[in-house]
Amino acid sequence: MPCALWGVTSPDFDKVEGDLFQFGEDVAFDLLYAKVEKNPAIEVFAAESRLKEAEIRLAQTQSSADISWSVGVRRLQETDDTALVAGFSMPLFSGKRNVGAVSTALAEKNQVLAERDVMLLDLHTQLFRAFHNRKxxxxAVEALRTAIIPALEQALVETQAAYQRGRYGYxxxxxxxxxxxxxxxxxxxxxxxALTYGAEIEQLTAEPLALTQYGEDNTFSGTPQ
Known part of the structure; x- marks a missing residue:
């Protein structure tokens, strides 16, 4: 049995037990999709988007920081006076270089957001399919349990009785x-x-579905003769 789901290479147990007819709660699709949006795979895109935003702010800050100011006092020899002087310097073409850096960072951020939207759409499709197939x-399980199987069990009892009386053939x-x-x-x-689709939903939402007993009695009744 694969052990990847338990995060180990060798299991420390000999057997597992479970109820084939025990399903998770019927949670609304919107609630499940809200959990999908918090999937760790989506959070990676959010982290990358925040990183790109920081790069944009850095490029914008550098654009304004390229201007340097200077203040000083100059002595005028002709009049033996002093004067306060101020000046600034700005590297040539630095504005164009920083505009390019900002544009690049913006493009990279938009690409991250686009990739996130594509993944969300794909996860939405997978969740929708798993959700409705599970339902x-x-x-089908409930219809078989409550109506179809009891009717067939009764039909078998009646057919067996008629066969024993010679009314029906073997x-x-x-x-x-x-x-x-x-x-x-x-x-x-x-x-x-149903359990397989439930496991797929749990994988997509990264959270377990609470287990409840579906119906009052999920065991087979009667034994074919």
Missing amino acids: QAIV LDYVSARQELLSARRTQIEAAAA
Whole structure:
């Protein structure tokens, strides 16, 4: 069994236990997507965006800081007086260089935001598919449990009684039993699909779904004869 989900290379247990018919709570899609937006993969883009914003502010600050000021006192020999003088210097073409740096930082930030939007759209699509497929699987499990399987169990009982009285042939009895077994197999497959989609939702939201028992009794009733 793969151990990557537990973050280890070798498990420290011999077996695991679980209930195939125990599903997570039916959380609203909007709430789940809000958690997806806080997925660590999305937070990486947020961190990169903040870094690009810092680079933009730095480039803008350097643009204004390229101007240097100087203040001093000059003695005029002709009149033996002193005068206060001030001046400033600015490197040639520094404005153009800094405009280019700001533009580059802005472009890189926009690229980060665009990549974030693309990933969010992809995660939204994955979550939407997993959410609705899980709901359909749970509905199928419940329909099989409450209506289809009980009806097939009753049909098998009646078919067996009619077969024993000679009213039905053996093929009728085998067919009724096979339909019941097929319905139970379908229920197991639907339950497994619901749990698989639930695990996919947990992976996308980076949070577990709270587990609740779906329905009052999820065990099979009756035994084919």
